[in-house]
Amino acid sequence: MRRWLAMAEQTLANHSDRLNAINIYPVADADTGTNLYQTIRAAAQAVADLEPADVGVTMAVAGRAAMEQARGNSGTLLSVSLVAMAEPLAGARRLSGPLLSAALQRAQLRAWSALSEPMPGTMLSVLEAAAVGAGSVEGAQSGDESNQALAETIDQAVCAARAAVILTESQLEVLSEAHVVDAGAVGLLLILDCLRSAIVGEPLQEDLMDGLSGYKVQDPNIALSMPEQEGVEVMCSITLTPLAAAGLRMELDAMGDSVIMSAVSEEADETGAYPWRIHVHVPTAAVALDAIQAVGDPSNVSISALSAHADEDAHELL
Template sequence: MKRWLGKAETALGNHSDRLNAINIFPVADGDTGTNLYLTVRAAHRALQDAAPAGAGQLPAEVRPEARSEPAGQQAQLNDVGAVLARAGQAAMEKAKGNSGTLFSVFLCAAAEPLAGHARLTSSLLAAALNRAQIRAWSALSDPVPGTMLSVMEAAGRAAAAVDAGQNGNDSNHALGLVLDAAVGAALEAVVRTEGQLNVLQAAHVVDAGGVGMLLILDCLRSAVLGEELRSELLDGLHGYDLQDPHIHTDMPDDDGVEVMCTISLSPLDAATLRQRLDELGDSVIMSQVGPSADAEGRYRWRVHVHVPDPAPALGVIRSLGDPAEVSVSELALPRDPSGEVSAEGR
């Protein structure tokens, strides 16, 4: 999992400018590549200090510092689901934009079927991809086909179909077949996005978030199988040639702002907030951060919405709780990825 997210951070850093260049849905703000990169970076960095149990260490029973370690900490480092959940929660807390928020939802949900397992198998991967795509679709108040959601769904369905034909085979070969099928289906879904959304068809480009998700899935295949990334996946994708101009040059600016925050809410207040934000704006994404409620029965939520004016949205949010990690970004001002993405990421 750490190797996967490290590869994804590097790949998205390398491709952020081209992803930004074709980002026109749901708003043409040219930041999908940057948002995915920063969100994946947060997930990866959450795991950088978490070495597997026993890696370069003495056994716990002879290490003096082991007496002060939290119970189960070392066991969790060998638990695929626990490690991925840690990364997912970090991504959720720092998620940027629509694409970053949806990827963090994907990551958190994928961790759930993997909990308690020290090894990834074809059946576990298929279950994880399916859970993740369902959760991502449900996080949006108004999900739209032809986006990264469609790519997630295609990958999950292909993985499930191949795994079903393996009759419980938990070999690495079966896992490889599932990974290949997921990436292949993701590529086909990316190609289809251009015809699923009128705005993409008019601009002759595929969906930026979909391409980002394809890169992330290929990084997973590469990390698990120990193979190189398949650079040919991107060949021929409309709008993705390096010589293609930035698509936003002649497009009008989008009005409004993107509001994001993290907030603890009861289930009723969460439902109320989603309804109120749906009335105020669009691109509403709400997803739970972590599985447990606090002592007052409230869960942490990551909230994302596009609105004409931030004041009413922030007023509704603050009427229901005390938000943290609040950000308000102008949709009309494309963010320059060169100011965010490190040279190492590129």
């Protein structure tokens, strides 16, 4: 797990510029590569020197760190996935095909449910395809804990994920018109191939990116050619009861879009409240912050302009 996350951090650093260049959905703010890199970096650093009791603990620590430092839609969904993957792995001393299949299945269910308006043609579709691919392996179904079954499971997950990435271009109109695949989907594919590399002890697949529309180095920066976006992205952490969280989600849905809410852990405090990570796109930060502060005390607040043309310092941490 530590090797996987460290490799994913380096790989996303190498690919972030190209991912940013094709980032046009849900908004063309040209930061998906950067957001995924910074999110996975938080996860990798959190476990770099960890000597955990089991695989689940490693993933839980990584997921929680990623959740607290998540950036953007893609980073938030990635962190939700990591947190969810940890649950079936609790107590496991090593990864196996059946456990990996269960982890991917849990991750895709949690990621789809975290979004108020989930859409196919995004990293959600790729995560779902990876889970289906992993679950199709006989060893994963029969409980085979051999290394061979684990290798077959991750191979099928990556193969299915790549096919899903190719499909994203035809699933969303904005991608079809721009002749590009979804940036978050490609980023997730790279992360999954890093997991494959860590499991089977082979380099990343050199032909993995071949044929992905818009992803050649010489392809234009599509994001910068799109109309400038208005509004801001607001992210924060907050502790709420499930009922209060549901009410806040409804308010955020009414005032903005790209609403993502997910519990950071399944451990409630003495009042029955859970820690949540919130993400929303709104016309102004004030409208979201007013609604959030009305129900709790937010922390780790992040505000970013939704524009590929925004200055580097347009991102604020409060």
